[in-house]
Amino acid sequence: DTEVTQTPKHLVMGMTNKKSLKCEQHMGHRAMYWYKQKAKKPPELMFVYSYEKLSINESVPSRFSPECPNSSLLNLHLHALQPEDSALYLCASSHLTTGALSYEQYFGPGTRLTVT
Amino acid sequence: GESVGLHLPTLSVQEGDNSIINCAYSNSASDYFIWYKQESGKGPQFIIDIRSNMDKRQGQRVTVLLNKTVKHLSLQIAATQPGDSAVYFCAENRYNTDKLIFGTGTRLQVFP
Numbered sequence: 568d569t570e571v572t573q574t575p576k577h578l579v580m581g582m583t584n585k586k587s588l589k590c591e592q593h594m595g596h597r598a599m600y601w602y603k604q605k606a607k608k609p610p611e612l613m614f615v616y617s618y619e620k621l622s623i624n625e626s627v628p629s630r631f632s633p634e635c636p637n638s639s640l641l642n643l644h645l646h647a648l649q650p651e652d653s654a655l656y657l658c659a660s661s662h663l664t665t666g667a668l669s670y671e672q673y674f675g676p677g678t679r680l681t682v683t
Numbered sequence: 684g685e686s687v688g689l690h691l692p693t694l695s696v697q698e699g700d701n702s703i704i705n706c707a708y709s710n711s712a713s714d715y716f717i718w719y720k721q722e723s724g725k726g727p728q729f730i731i732d733i734r735s736n737m738d739k740r741q742g743q744r745v746t747v748l749l750n751k752t753v754k755h756l757s758l759q760i761a762a763t764q765p766g767d768s769a770v771y772f773c774a775e776n777r778y779n780t781d782k783l784i785f786g787t788g789t790r791l792q793v794f795p
Contacts, residue, residue, distance in 0.1 A: 571726075598781045607691050609785035610727065623782060634724050657726050661781070669715040669776040672783055674726035 573658050573676035578680045583649060588678045590641040593671030598664075599641040600672060601633055602657040610657055610674075616641060617663055648682045655679050690698045691770060693790040702760040706773030706786045711754065713775035717783070718747060718758045722769045729772075730758070760791075 571592045580586050590599065603609035615623035616635040624670050630652075632644040641658055659672040696702045708716065714735040719727035733740045733747045733756075740747050746759040756773050775787040 597792075600781075600783075607788075609788050612784075615781050617781065631752075659726075662781060664781050665775070666779065669781070670733055671717055671729045673729065676724075676726045681746060 571658055571660055571673050573656075573675035573678050575678055576676070577681075579683060580645065581683055582650070584648075585644070585646045586642040587645065588656055588658075588680075589659075590643075590675055591639055592660040593639055594660060594673065594675070595638075596660035596662055596673075597638060598661045598672075599635060600661075601631075601641070601643050602659065602674075603651040604655040604677070605656055614643075618619065618674045645680075648680075650682050653680055653682045691790045693792060695792045695794060696763050698763060698765060698793055698795050700763055702758075702763045702767070702791060704758045704760075704771050704789045704791065706756040706758075706789075708754050708773065708775040708786065710754060710775060710777060711751075711782070712778045713784075714778045715776035716747070716749060716756050717774045717776070718745075718756075719772045719774060719785075720766050720767075720769045721772065721788075727772060763791075763793050765793050765795070767791060 574589045599616045601613040604610045608615045612629045619635045630647045634642040655677040657677045658675045661672040662670040699715050717732045718730040721727045731742045731747050744761045748757045770788045770790050772788045774783045
């Protein structure tokens with residue numbers, strides 16, 4: 568099973584709402600990632616979790632709050648978002664980099680988020 | 684080429700021809716490189732990877748070439764098919780990190 572699943576597929580939320588994006592993988596990967604992708608742009612890294620601990624935060628605003636409850640699940644909690652936060656949010660997972668060896672990241676289909 | 688504003692560089696090829704998509708990466712400390720294919724409405728899909736101790740790697744219908752001297756990566760697709768139409772991203776992994784940095788992307792259009 569090389570699948571990363573994400574829910575919901577689409578989400579429309581107002582600027583005062585609180586919502587969560589969910590991601591799941593069963594490949595035994597211990598690294599999980601959140602990316603943001605705007606139209607016609609490459610994915611931009613937001614967060615990296617290694618062994619369920621946050622290892623990289625790319626200076627993401629606090630209105631985005633990640634959570635990794637266990638090795639298979641990754642959540643992104645959203646609160647007080649702005650219209651410019653509308654984008655495709657991608658989850659990915661991989662084996663952890665060990666010394667000089669890095670591994671491919673497997674991506675989910677994304678959640679298309681619209682903030683109104 | 685580089686993307687300007689909202690416009691992705693586009694490569695148009697005829698079905699059956701070979702395609703070459705180029706990418707310049709930024710960091711000489713990057714030691715692992717990946718090509719992804721992204722179709723409309725989908726997440727990036729892994730195509731092929733190459734480590735910095737290699738200069739060429741072949742897969743099924745695809746070949747990746749790495750030139751570390753000029754920090755250049757290319758993806759060659761043989762006998763391009765309509766199903767190859769997508770946006771292609773190169774990505775570089777910084778040494779000893781789990782941090783993947785994507786290039787700007789190239790749209791491949793295949794016409795009959």
